[in-house]
Amino acid sequence: MRCSIYVAFTGLLVLACGCKVKHPGSAETRIVTGIKHRITVGGKSMKNPVTFTPEHLADGKEAFGHYCTACHGLDGQNTGVPFAENMSPPLPSLASPDVQSYSDGQLKWVIDNGVAPSGMPASSGTLSNDEIWSIVLYLRHLPPAGSLGEPEFYSH
């Protein structure tokens, strides 16, 4: 009995809300962005222990290249990512003011813990702390959009 009530309730909810991917409206985007920046994304005061050197930047680019490019492109600006605009929310450019206005610690927190609801996975354990901090460094020094081409696996 309980099970059928649950199934009926879920069915009604799906019918009411739908499960198609839709772009969020501007009000929804503003509210969610504000909540993330001010409340839900932690780590605001953490400092990046990986200082800027060409070697550390290369480490960050390499770690980003292993794991992040499938969604964010080689340049962190979605170049060549075919589904970037078809997600809800759409994939942000990591060079955008919305992303760049997070503190280093918040960017680390996002990579560690992921963001729900979105496609951003939690990467703690998949990447080491050093790798994640070096990625944060890379995010602060992204190359010009399109300058690195597109991920090879989308060209085949």
Next chain:
Amino acid sequence: MKTKLAILWHVAISLTLLGGAITHADAQSPQRIEITAKRFNFTPGEITLKKGVPVVLVLTSADVDHGLKFKELNVVVNAKKGKTNEVTFTPNKVGTFIGQCSVFCGSGHGSMKLTLHVTE
């Protein structure tokens, strides 16, 4: 007779010196530590070395490409899928250092660690 004794004496001295040289060479060869990397562990997971004593880390990959990096000691060795590679170094700091897999190898890559203790 005297000649024979002299030859025997020389042979004995030469063998003694040669044996000593071989023993000396063995004593000078750095210790070799065999490490196997397999998603997502190193075996052994913990090693202890002496400061100032050279050592060879021999890394074998049992599956995909792996690497081992001790950032604070500036030591890195990579092993291709199923291959062995080695690095010789002399620990110059006392302490406990965490080595990480330095070649992305999958979902547990970030937690693939080896603990190195360096003692006086």
